[in-house]
Amino acid sequence: MEQWQGPTAAGEPARDGGERSGSAGEALELEKELQQGAKKPFTEVIRANIGDAQAMGQKPITFLRQVSALCMFPDLLKDPNFPEDAKEKARRLLAACGGHSIGAYSVSPGIELIRQDVAHFIERRDGGIPSRAENIFLSTGASDAIVTILKLLVSGEGRSRTGVMIPIPQYPLYSAALAELNAVQINYYLDEDKCWALDIGELRRALKDARQHCQPRALCIINPGNPTGQVQSRQHIEDVIRFAWEEQLFLLADEVYQDNVYAEGSQFHSFKKVLFEMGPKYSGSVELASFHSISKGFMGECGFRGGYMEVINMDPLVQQQLSKLISVRLCPPVTGQVLLDVVVNQPQPGDPSYQQFCQEKQAVLSSLAQKAQLTEETFNRAPGIRCNPVQGAMYAFPRVHLPPQAVQEAQALGQAPDMFFCLKLLEETGICVVPGSGFGQKEGTFHFRMTILPPLEKLKVVLQKMSQFHAKFTQEYSQLQLLGNSQKTAEKQGQ
Amino acid sequence: MEQWQGPTAAGEPARDGGERSGSAGEALELEKELQQGAKKPFTEVIRANIGDAQAMGQKPITFLRQVSALCMFPDLLKDPNFPEDAKEKARRLLAACGGHSIGAYSVSPGIELIRQDVAHFIERRDGGIPSRAENIFLSTGASDAIVTILKLLVSGEGRSRTGVMIPIPQYPLYSAALAELNAVQINYYLDEDKCWALDIGELRRALKDARQHCQPRALCIINPGNPTGQVQSRQHIEDVIRFAWEEQLFLLADEVYQDNVYAEGSQFHSFKKVLFEMGPKYSGSVELASFHSISKGFMGECGFRGGYMEVINMDPLVQQQLSKLISVRLCPPVTGQVLLDVVVNQPQPGDPSYQQFCQEKQAVLSSLAQKAQLTEETFNRAPGIRCNPVQGAMYAFPRVHLPPQAVQEAQALGQAPDMFFCLKLLEETGICVVPGSGFGQKEGTFHFRMTILPPLEKLKVVLQKMSQFHAKFTQEYSQLQLLGNSQKTAEKQGQ
Numbered sequence: 001m002e003q004w005q006g007p008t009a010a011g012e013p014a015r016d017g018g019e020r021s022g023s024a025g026e027a028l029e030l031e032k033e034l035q036q037g038a039k040k041p042f043t044e045v046i047r048a049n050i051g052d053a054q055a056m057g058q059k060p061i062t063f064l065r066q067v068s069a070l071c072m073f074p075d076l077l078k079d080p081n082f083p084e085d086a087k088e089k090a091r092r093l094l095a096a097c098g099g100h101s102i103g104a105y106s107v108s109p110g111i112e113l114i115r116q117d118v119a120h121f122i123e124r125r126d127g128g129i130p131s132r133a134e135n136i137f138l139s140t141g142a143s144d145a146i147v148t149i150l151k152l153l154v155s156g157e158g159r160s161r162t163g164v165m166i167p168i169p170q171y172p173l174y175s176a177a178l179a180e181l182n183a184v185q186i187n188y189y190l191d192e193d194k195c196w197a198l199d200i201g202e203l204r205r206a207l208k209d210a211r212q213h214c215q216p217r218a219l220c221i222i223n224p225g226n227p228t229g230q231v232q233s234r235q236h237i238e239d240v241i242r243f244a245w246e247e248q249l250f251l252l253a254d255e256v257y258q259d260n261v262y263a264e265g266s267q268f269h270s271f272k273k274v275l276f277e278m279g280p281k282y283s284g285s286v287e288l289a290s291f292h293s294i295s296k297g298f299m300g301e302c303g304f305r306g307g308y309m310e311v312i313n314m315d316p317l318v319q320q321q322l323s324k325l326i327s328v329r330l331c332p333p334v335t336g337q338v339l340l341d342v343v344v345n346q347p348q349p350g351d352p353s354y355q356q357f358c359q360e361k362q363a364v365l366s367s368l369a370q371k372a373q374l375t376e377e378t379f380n381r382a383p384g385i386r387c388n389p390v391q392g393a394m395y396a397f398p399r400v401h402l403p404p405q406a407v408q409e410a411q412a413l414g415q416a417p418d419m420f421f422c423l424k425l426l427e428e429t430g431i432c433v434v435p436g437s438g439f440g441q442k443e444g445t446f447h448f449r450m451t452i453l454p455p456l457e458k459l460k461v462v463l464q465k466m467s468q469f470h471a472k473f474t475q476e477y478s479q480l481q482l483l484g485n486s487q488k489t490a491e492k493q494g495q
Numbered sequence: 496m497e498q499w500q501g502p503t504a505a506g507e508p509a510r511d512g513g514e515r516s517g518s519a520g521e522a523l524e525l526e527k528e529l530q531q532g533a534k535k536p537f538t539e540v541i542r543a544n545i546g547d548a549q550a551m552g553q554k555p556i557t558f559l560r561q562v563s564a565l566c567m568f569p570d571l572l573k574d575p576n577f578p579e580d581a582k583e584k585a586r587r588l589l590a591a592c593g594g595h596s597i598g599a600y601s602v603s604p605g606i607e608l609i610r611q612d613v614a615h616f617i618e619r620r621d622g623g624i625p626s627r628a629e630n631i632f633l634s635t636g637a638s639d640a641i642v643t644i645l646k647l648l649v650s651g652e653g654r655s656r657t658g659v660m661i662p663i664p665q666y667p668l669y670s671a672a673l674a675e676l677n678a679v680q681i682n683y684y685l686d687e688d689k690c691w692a693l694d695i696g697e698l699r700r701a702l703k704d705a706r707q708h709c710q711p712r713a714l715c716i717i718n719p720g721n722p723t724g725q726v727q728s729r730q731h732i733e734d735v736i737r738f739a740w741e742e743q744l745f746l747l748a749d750e751v752y753q754d755n756v757y758a759e760g761s762q763f764h765s766f767k768k769v770l771f772e773m774g775p776k777y778s779g780s781v782e783l784a785s786f787h788s789i790s791k792g793f794m795g796e797c798g799f800r801g802g803y804m805e806v807i808n809m810d811p812l813v814q815q816q817l818s819k820l821i822s823v824r825l826c827p828p829v830t831g832q833v834l835l836d837v838v839v840n841q842p843q844p845g846d847p848s849y850q851q852f853c854q855e856k857q858a859v860l861s862s863l864a865q866k867a868q869l870t871e872e873t874f875n876r877a878p879g880i881r882c883n884p885v886q887g888a889m890y891a892f893p894r895v896h897l898p899p900q901a902v903q904e905a906q907a908l909g910q911a912p913d914m915f916f917c918l919k920l921l922e923e924t925g926i927c928v929v930p931g932s933g934f935g936q937k938e939g940t941f942h943f944r945m946t947i948l949p950p951l952e953k954l955k956v957v958l959q960k961m962s963q964f965h966a967k968f969t970q971e972y973s974q975l976q977l978l979g980n981s982q983k984t985a986e987k988q989g990q
Contacts, residue, residue, distance in 0.1 A: 331798070
């Protein structure tokens with residue numbers, strides 16, 4: 001195993017980008033201290049560091065849990081309080097389980113019926129472009145599937161090591177998995193000045209540089225973006241596909257936020273759909289794996305660890321290896337598979353649960369849209385903070401100006417300057433966000449990632465507090481700077 | 496990624512030992528053909544190939560599912576049909592979840608409360624020897640934890656590659672994980688003539704040989720044994736610990752069958768307990784990771800993918816790396832964590848569910864004990880089959896005599912002879928078992944692994960059919976041999 005750098009090593013993200021370490025570890029400590037009655041300038045720790053909707057109070061969608069509870073404890077099938085369509089779905093799913101129980105293993109790629117349902121879901125989503133169950137692999141959350149595909153693609157030593165292109169800023173699963181697999185991480189930078197758009201020129205530059213020292217083989221795209229919240233335009237996706245075709249790169253499309261699109265004029269386009277609409281030249285040859293999850297969207301069922309990937313144009317022998325690879329861990333959690341099935345096979349008009357389901361789903365998504373806008377607007381009113389529109393996903397990734405004196409003090413402590421800022425923020429306000437250095441960013445720029453998940457009223461307060469804190473932080477360190485300067489002047493004059 | 500050999504490559508087990516491929520793939524095909532109305536010499540395929548109790552009709556333990564259903568759909572907390580102790584457990588667990596929901600991520604090592612409950616469970620099991628929550632890591636089934644620990648231990652290239660000692664026959668997760676990690680698999684053979692006992696002399700031999708070409712660093716023990724069903728004596732465990740101490744090997748104790756001990760005079764001894772009873776010389780220095788799972792025992796909840804490991808005497812810096820390593824996949828399924836909690840924290844005398852819980856648990860375990868004995872006895876009555884006592888776990892691993900003519904025919908087909916036998920068995924009887932070559936066995940010996948999980952009456956029939964099939968198979972191939980011999984004689988005479 002390779003040794004990893006800690007979260008404070010310059011430029012090196014923690015394995016989890018600090019979601020779970022650094023400021024998050026500190027947050028846990030603070031919570032314990034509060035519980036033990038310690039006096040703090042705040043009464044609760046607000047975890048805006050991780051995309052965990054239900055931890056922030058989002059209620060589970062009733063229908064998803066009803067079907068799951070019926071599968072969990074089939075005696076409930078006799079309970080008149082459960083709606084008939086939930087029972088019907090549960091019966092159908094149980095009939096597809098070994099021994100009619102979710103306690104049996106499924107086959108390694110997941111329950112056949114659910115893979116079919118996923119394929120039908122993809123077909124509907126993509127306007128009828130065919131999808132086949134044999135190309136669907138259910139997974140233990142999207143992370144599991146992403147790591148599996150990377151494992152499959154990566155090989156070699158020295159100059160023949162596999163290179164994988166990832167966006168910067170990125171979701172740190174990628175850097176962590178690549179380090180673990182001894183692959184080369186090839187950074188391509190998203191364009192902050194253009195709403196974190198993908199630039200083909202930048203892809204070319206990154207690829208050309210990388211070819212000097214490794215074998216680039218794959219290109220990862222996160223759309224909608226994490227941590228950056230942009231939604232790629234159809235044109236950009238076409239460009240990426242053309243680029244992948246020209247350079248014979250395997251495409252990994254991380255599309256777990258496909259339901260989370262808020263901005264007017266933004267729309268989710270799946271890589272699969274765009275690929276097929278570009279005609280057989282591309283759709284017959286570009287290798288693609290796309291990923292989805294039940295942890296995000298309107299469901300936010302992170303704890304279930306459910307997801308799937310679809311592979312397109314994979315060499316049949318490689319796909320056989322993929323099947324072997326996933327068989328080691330036996331099967332993804334069946335509870336997650338079952339819940340995924342309800343997500344891809346939702347109540348239809350006329351079903352007893354249809355109305356309630358739609359209302360709950362819509363309430364979650366429109367609340368997120370409202371919070372996305374509020375977040376952007378509030379940050380952009382604050383001097384020294386600049387925030388791109390949160391077009392999708394669940395995060396804002398604003399850029400913050402940090403006074404030179406603060407940067408120096410952080411460096412003297414061996415901390416990344418934005419980690420220094422985030423820790424101070426946490427200590428003074430109880431608000432936990434992730435420093436941009438955990439995701440990668442252009443040299444000399446500073447950011448943090450914050451989820452838009454706190455309930456609206458709480459989010460308003462959080463955003464106010466953060467803006468005020470940044471103003472105070474900036475003022476204090478600028479005064480220090482002035483003080484330092486005047487001291488220097490005084491010393492000079494005294495000489 | 497390394498290329499793996501297929502299941503039929505001589506001596507090389509499939510990644511899943513054929514549980515899921517080879518004969519299991521064939522079984523799936525046969526099932527489909529039967530469903531489509533094809534005529535076969537049997538009416539159903541019986542999957543005795545995989546340790547999946549509920550797939551074989553074992554009913555889930557009511558209390559486990561009640562608590563899980565309450566956590567899944569907390570509205571049920573108002574339902575008078577659920578017992579009060581189940582509700583109390585569910586409330587306690589929900590209070591420990593982010594946002595009081597099993598849909599939130601847990602921290603990566605698992606919910607703190609459940610880790611504490613696991614530690615208390617281990618203390619009770621081991622007669623009071625202390626266990627600490629910080630050394631407990633919840634996992635996605637035991638396989639996940641085993642692969643994680645191997646990943647942590649393995650490094651190097653060429654002669655400095657890490658070697659890991661595993662029993663032969665073994666559970667093929669080990670060979671698959673070691674191949675994937677580019678580690679050296681060091682085989683030590685269990686002694687079939689002594690009920691698959693572990694022999695220290697054999698451990699020494701294997702280690703000495705391995706030191707010529709790699710760096711042995713760890714020793715895996717499966718107790719009770721899979722696929723071999725033996726339960727190691729306390730004396731043997733002491734010997735192993737002493738050996739590990741002398742040779743500075745990290746011990747991996749796969750104890751997922753700790754509740755599955757049937758034979759009179761056999762008893763489960765945890766490595767942890769024996770280690771601590773051997774005094775501070777050993778308990779203060781031997782590094783140990785032990786594994787448990789909710790997939791086996793009396794619960795058989797394979798689909799939930801729950802389990803834990805406890806690490807002992809791990810270097811604090813290594814344990815930090817372990818924490819980082821597990822953070823990549825975010826967290827084990829919370830549904831599995833919750834169910835695990837009920838397993839380690841069972842109803843107590845006086846609780847409303849106590850009696851029913853004990854009855855159900857006892858019914859499963861005594862039925863398994865009965866089936867273990869039946870299996871051994873029936874096989875040992877069949878000429879050409881010899882079966883060690885099934886002291887524990889869920890499998891018989893009988894040795895079968897295969898006529899030389901059958902061995903030759905298999906080899907001509909490029910099949911392992913026991914794979915050839917198992918495929919014929921499947922085609923003629925619908926019974927699916929795993930060839931011994933999937934687990935490793937002494938050169939020139941042939942076995943198969945069969946679960947004892949089918950319901951008693953069905954198991955009786957299965958065992959009869961298998962004995963009859965083996966007799967017929969032996970007779971047919973012996974006649975072929977005679978025929979071949981007499982043809983040769985006739986040819987010679989005709990010359």
